[in-house]
Amino acid sequence: MGKATGFMEYQREVPGEIQPLDRITTWNEFSIPLDEEKLKLQGARCMDCGTPFCHAGRMLSGMASGCPVHNLIPEWNDLVYRGNWKEALKRLHKRNNFPEFTGRVCPAPCEGACTVGKDGSPVTIKNIEKSIIDRGFAEGWIAPEAPEMRTGRxxxxxxxxxxxxxxxxxxxxxxxxxxxxxxxxxxxxxxxxxxxxxxxxxxxxxxxxxxxxxxxxxxxxxxxxxxxxxxxxxxxxxxxxxxxxxxxKARDLAVEGRELDGVYQAMDFLTQNTRSLLDSGLEDGRYISAKDKDVVVIGGGDTGTDCVATAIRHGCRSVIQLEIMPKPPLTRLPGNPWPEWPKVLKTDYGQTEAIRLFGEDPRRYQVSTKRIVGDESGRITGILTVEIEWKDSGQGRLVPVEVPGTERLLPADMVLLALGFxxxxxxxxxxxxxxxxxxxxxxxxxxxxxxxxxxxxxxxxxxxxxxxxxxxxxxxxxxxxxxxxxxxxxxxxx
CATH class of the missing domain: 3.50.50.60 (FAD/NAD(P)-binding domain)
Structure with a gap:
């Protein structure tokens, strides 16, 4: 699949992006696609590995390894390399109904299981997927195909x-x-x-x-x-x-001060923002605004990142993202071998934007919320946090333990709960x-x-x-x- 020696001849190359300080002024997608020749070379990096773990789609150590929909990845990589884009689109749609979604928002467990990535940089599978489907729509290759017969059910x-x-x-x-x-x-x-x-x-x-x-x-x-x-x-x-x-059903935060004005569930914040954006370009004011506010996002996952990026586009005064788990390592640890999902540090788009805007990474690791503080009117003014360590409970699991003397009061006008469901x-x-x-x-x-x-x-x-x-x-x-x-x-x- 691809070129037999392509993974040795060509380096991984990903699409460019509009610079953070420019893109935060809009709500538009900010990826800059690679040209066709560069995409062909990326497809050429897909080696004939015999057993393509990229589309295995199985669970290893509680995480996805390979593509859960069993995308025919080596096949459409090879077709892109050879310039046969229309056939690549057919192979892509064979297993994935909506590659335009996964090509944008999937964390790409396929790339985590890529054989080339075992000792080097994986094939840019996600970007090639997105490029195939976007070209399919642009070329008019995708049109309604209603079934010829109905079953009556x-x-x-x-x-x-x-x-x-x-x-x-x-x-x-x-x-x-x-x-x-x-x-x-x-x-x-x-x-x-x-x-x-x-x-x-x-x-x-x-x-x-x-x-x-x-x-x-x-x-x-x-x-x-x-x-x-x-x-x-x-x-x-x-x-x-x-x-x-x-x-x-959103997970809540059971701490003193949760009822104060200014504490919101992340999904309420994100949903209202998108609905207002689509309805009126945010002109109707029917959304929770972070403008000129000190924002604290509790939760380190994708939803937390989306909250960081949304608050920045509103024009927040500052933003901090709290994560109770330890900071991930820069490279795989021995207990996280390929082809497991690599549990390594990644800086996503929201954190990148915060770094460029405010000069530092907004994430604070191993931090727990003790109390939300407010004024006499019931409005939030800050959040009391404490650093924690993860220690063995003696029953075979790790538990968070507060570190004495690490309490800190963070100023906050808004707290967003991105704690999952x-x-x-x-x-x-x-x-x-x-x-x-x-x-x-x-x-x-x-x-x-x-x-x-x-x-x-x-x-x-x-x-x-x-x-x-x-x-x-x-x-x-x-x-x-x-x-x-x-x-x-x-x-x-x-």
Missing amino acids: KVAVVGSGPAGLACADQLNQAGHTVTVYERADRIGGLLMYGIPNMKLDKSIVQRRVDLLAAEGITFVTGVEVGKDLSTEELMAEYDAVVLCGGST TGPEDGLLGQLGIQRDERSNVKTAEGSYSTNAEGVFAAGDMRRGQSLVVWAIREGREAAKEVHRYLLKEPALV
Whole structure:
């Protein structure tokens, strides 16, 4: 695949970016694509490694190793190297319904498992993926392809995130009549409102939604199943129901002062910002603004980074990001060998922007929040933190222990809680009598997507817990196979 000696002849090269101080004045994507010749050379770096771990898609040490949707990576790398872009697009779509999403927001577990990366720099798989799909749309190679025949079976998909859209796409192409219900005012779930525009432009999401609609999928927005549409009506109307509502119950912070004005959940902050941006270019003021505020983001993951970048674009006075875990190493430790996901320090776009704007990395590691402080009016004024060490509990696990004398009061006008999610919401699942597992996710049998309720299936974060967009796409595809068998008692979809 690629050029046999390409990985020795060519160095890894990634797309350029608009400079941080320039891009923070807009909400636009900021990647500068490589030209075609450079992309061919990057494709040439894909070696004929015999066993391509890049598309293995398995769990190692609790993390994804390789692509969960089993993208045919060596094949489309080779096709790009040879200039056969149209065929590369066909191979890319063979396993991935939405490469324009994963090519932008996926952390690329494929690259972490790349054989070239074992002793050098991995192939730029994610960038090549994005380049193929973007060229496909630009060249007009992607057009609606409605199924030639309909089965007469009707399926409702509840939730329009990546799992719901992938499931709907697969079932629609199999000839079933699919309706997707979304309680928000726009289709896309976390793709639309959970990820900021500069990371995933919403026109990219809408373009795919419009394509799916042209292929026959019906989208219904502003309807919450279980409230606006009863579960009895849903079950009577459809032959099967797939629950793809996500893991949306946000983890809270149980400390004194949590109730003070100025403390927000990250998803409320990000969702309101994107909705206002799309509705009015932020002119309507219907969002939580960080302008001229000292912002503290609690949580070191992708959502925390998105909060940092959003606050900067609002014009915050300062921003600090607190992380309770230790600072990752610069290179793999012995206990984190290839092809496991490399648990190493990465500086994402939000931190890069903060460094250029404020002169220092906003992240503070091994820091715990003790109390949120406010004034007499109930408005937040600061956050009391303490440094922690991770020590053996004596029961085989590490626990955080406060370091004496390290308490510090950070000034803060706004605190954003980016602490992840604890599971799906209760309402609809309770009405349907859906069983839950020990983590409160929808319970299904091993390797199955069917719930205890007849004709009801589940996929995505609602079933597996908070995870990656690429895992959600895989879940949606796999659930569609099971629904298809249930409806027609026929072999699985490809």
